[in-house]
Amino acid sequence: MENLLASTIDTNSQPPLNGATAATAPVLQLTNIEKVYQTATIETVALNRVNLTINRGEFVSIMGPSGCGKSTLLSLMGLLDEPTSGTIEVDGRPVQSYSDKELAGLRNLKIGFVFQSYHLINDLSVLDNVELPLLYRPKLSGRERRQRAVAALDKVGLSARTGHFPSQLSGGQRQRVAIARALVGGPEIILADEPTGNLDSVMGEEIMDLLLGLNKTEGVTIVMVTHDIQQAMKTGRVVRFFDGSQVG
Amino acid sequence: MIQHLITLIWNRKRANGLLITELFLSFLVLFGLGTLVAVVGLAMRQPPGFAYEDVWELRLTTNNDQLPQNPTLRRLLAQLRAVPGVEGVSRSSFSTPFTLYNMQSNVRAGNGPILEGNEVQTDDHFGPLLRMELLEGRWFDPRDDASLVPPVIINREMREALFPNGPALGQLVRANHSSNPKEMNEGRVVGVTGSYRSGGDLGAPSPFIFVRTVLPDSNVTMFSHTLLVRVRPGSGAALEEQLVKTVAAVTKTWSTSAISLTDSRAAGLQTALAPILAVGLVCAFLFLNVALGLFGALWQAISQRRAEIGLRRAVGATGPGISRQFVAETLVITTLAVGPGVLLAAQFPLLGAFGLPVSVYAVGIGLAVLLVYAFATVCAMQPSWQAAGIRPAVALREE
Numbered sequence: 001m002e003n004l005l006a007s008t009i010d011t012n013s014q015p016p017l018n019g020a021t022a023a024t025a026p027v028l029q030l031t032n033i034e035k036v037y038q039t040a041t042i043e044t045v046a047l048n049r050v051n052l053t054i055n056r057g058e059f060v061s062i063m064g065p066s067g068c069g070k071s072t073l074l075s076l077m078g079l080l081d082e083p084t085s086g087t088i089e090v091d092g093r094p095v096q097s098y099s100d101k102e103l104a105g106l107r108n109l110k111i112g113f114v115f116q117s118y119h120l121i122n123d124l125s126v127l128d129n130v131e132l133p134l135l136y137r138p139k140l141s142g143r144e145r146r147q148r149a150v151a152a153l154d155k156v157g158l159s160a161r162t163g164h165f166p167s168q169l170s171g172g173q174r175q176r177v178a179i180a181r182a183l184v185g186g187p188e189i190i191l192a193d194e195p196t197g198n199l200d201s202v203m204g205e206e207i208m209d210l211l212l213g214l215n216k217t218e219g220v221t222i223v224m225v226t227h228d229i230q231q232a233m234k235t236g237r238v239v240r241f242f243d244g245s246q247v248g
Numbered sequence: 249m250i251q252h253l254i255t256l257i258w259n260r261k262r263a264n265g266l267l268i269t270e271l272f273l274s275f276l277v278l279f280g281l282g283t284l285v286a287v288v289g290l291a292m293r294q295p296p297g298f299a300y301e302d303v304w305e306l307r308l309t310t311n312n313d314q315l316p317q318n319p320t321l322r323r324l325l326a327q328l329r330a331v332p333g334v335e336g337v338s339r340s341s342f343s344t345p346f347t348l349y350n351m352q353s354n355v356r357a358g359n360g361p362i363l364e365g366n367e368v369q370t371d372d373h374f375g376p377l378l379r380m381e382l383l384e385g386r387w388f389d390p391r392d393d394a395s396l397v398p399p400v401i402i403n404r405e406m407r408e409a410l411f412p413n414g415p416a417l418g419q420l421v422r423a424n425h426s427s428n429p430k431e432m433n434e435g436r437v438v439g440v441t442g443s444y445r446s447g448g449d450l451g452a453p454s455p456f457i458f459v460r461t462v463l464p465d466s467n468v469t470m471f472s473h474t475l476l477v478r479v480r481p482g483s484g485a486a487l488e489e490q491l492v493k494t495v496a497a498v499t500k501t502w503s504t505s506a507i508s509l510t511d512s513r514a515a516g517l518q519t520a521l522a523p524i525l526a527v528g529l530v531c532a533f534l535f536l537n538v539a540l541g542l543f544g545a546l547w548q549a550i551s552q553r554r555a556e557i558g559l560r561r562a563v564g565a566t567g568p569g570i571s572r573q574f575v576a577e578t579l580v581i582t583t584l585a586v587g588p589g590v591l592l593a594a595q596f597p598l599l600g601a602f603g604l605p606v607s608v609y610a611v612g613i614g615l616a617v618l619l620v621y622a623f624a625t626v627c628a629m630q631p632s633w634q635a636a637g638i639r640p641a642v643a644l645r646e647e
């Protein structure tokens with residue numbers, strides 16, 4: 001019963017957090033991606049024939065006006081949604097044929113998410129929130145989960161706040177908790193959807209520095225959606241979107 | 249993961265409090281209903297203590313017949329016993345099996361306490377005709393004609409109450425419809441029968457005393473007489489018609505109604521079950537309301553947690569895993585409600601409430617536990633499946 005819900009992951013293997021792997025190997029490849037939202041009367045093209053390669057160790061910013069398909073693209077990269085057409089490859093393997101269980105396993109092992117609105121569970125402590133991805137790894141003991149969660153919180157400078165609840169933290173601290181949660185599973189990729197969008201400029205800078213540090217020191221591949229050109233310019237590459245199409 | 253769920257539920261105790269209260273109250277309602285079902289089931293499994301099949305009851309109304317009735321009754325008994333297919337005939341007071349009539353009697357042994365029981369005034373044929381089990385002694389017979397003290401027969405329950413430790417046979421008892429000891433008639437116990445549940449399938453075994461009556465030559469007029477007739481197995485309406493015709497031919501002015509004890513039992517059971525069914529329906533209605541409430545509450549709780557569902561999917565939960573989580577959460581909440589419920593319900597057998605056996609309460613508790621868990625699981629299923637079907641990208645955008 002310990003791992004009642006953790007049946008999705010059947011491996012405990014984790015990729016290294018350092019940048020020792022081949023820096024130019026594509027970790028994510030999107031080819032001719034289209035995403036169309038269809039209702040009874042309206043058909044909305046969110047993404048139109050997008051081709052994008054994210055290499056291992058890169059820090060890529062995705063920019064564009066609201067409604068241009070940035071978040072949709074990030075959902076597709078994070079395997080949270082399926083494209084209407086086109087292929088997504090993770091580590092050179094197309095994921096279209098993957099089952100729900102296999103996709104959940106990939107998300108758990110390879111991808112960490114950071115959201116604009118943090119998506120912390122308010123009824124769980126900081127430590128419990130950070131532990132969450134590890135609950136879906138049945139082979140990890142409770143003690144090991146706890147140790148990893150504390151280590152992840154340490155990385156973001158919040159090891160003194162383990163017993164706090166999200167409502168007791170500032171926006172910047174909440175985002176740090178969300179980053180710790182994204183890091184705790186040792187992912188190869190972090191997908192950040194406007195991680196500084198709800199923060200003031202000082203806190204935004206702190207979070208940005210944290211992400212840059214993770215990319216530089218630990219080699220984590222980061223794809224970040226942002227509206228802030230200054231932050232985007234600090235990243236390795238900027239990809240621009242307009243009306244669902246890649247324009248730069 | 250169970251620890252995680254308990255942490256989550258504990259931290260949401262205010263939101264879960266209403267659900268727990270609702271489930272606790274449902275448990276209590278179901279415990280009451282389950283105990284009632286157990287009482288009914290237990291009663292229905294107990295034998296009545298007599299053989300009612302192939303026995304007809306003839307209720308004779310004398311219609312103010314002022315002629316001497318006993319000679320007529322003697323002729324009638326002889327004529328009925330001569331009818332082909334009739335195996336035996338007995339006179340009885342109106343309190344025959346499965347009727348709602350009872351003749352209450354106060355019975356006392358020596359200077360002991362007065363015991364409230366039921367009395368049946370009958371003849372030498374009643375016990376053998378109903379094939380009643382005799383535990384001690386004998387049924388009435390012509391030897392009793394010479395007795396200076398009238399013979400009486402008591403059943404198991406009355407024996408246990410009057411003579412819990414000593415012998416019953418040969419003991420003197422006094423019985424009458426008055427509580428004044430001076431007005432009580434004396435009788436000597438000549439036999440002890442097994443339990444006699446004349447009240448029908450749901451009637452509890454109660455103390456009975458059978459008092460022997462003979463047909464005196466004096467001219468006593470009565471409003472009615474009751475006869476029990478045992479017929480050959482398989483006898484049908486033709487014999488019933490013949491019995492009624494025989495009564496009409498002998499008595500001239502009396503009227504007769506006939507009913508088989510089997511039909512009487514069925515009618516009695518229907519009457520007894522009616523209020524129980526009514527209570528059951530009320531409980532079912534209450535339970536339906538609780539079910540709808542719980543279903544709605546779970547639905548709303550899950551709807552409010554769509555962002556959390558999206559997050560869990562993003563960090564590695566599968567759709568079925570989400571579904572299992574919500575069902576498991578509901579079951580943990582149910583346990584928090586059922587635990588105190590069981591503790592409360594267990595006080596009934598511990599305190600010996602209502603004099604019911606422990607097994608009845610055990611069945612009541614077992615049924616309630618089973619039904620509450622089944623009901624909570626069913627109510628959690630649909631919202632959980634719904635949660636499992638939410639696309640993570642959509643759920644994450646909905647906060």
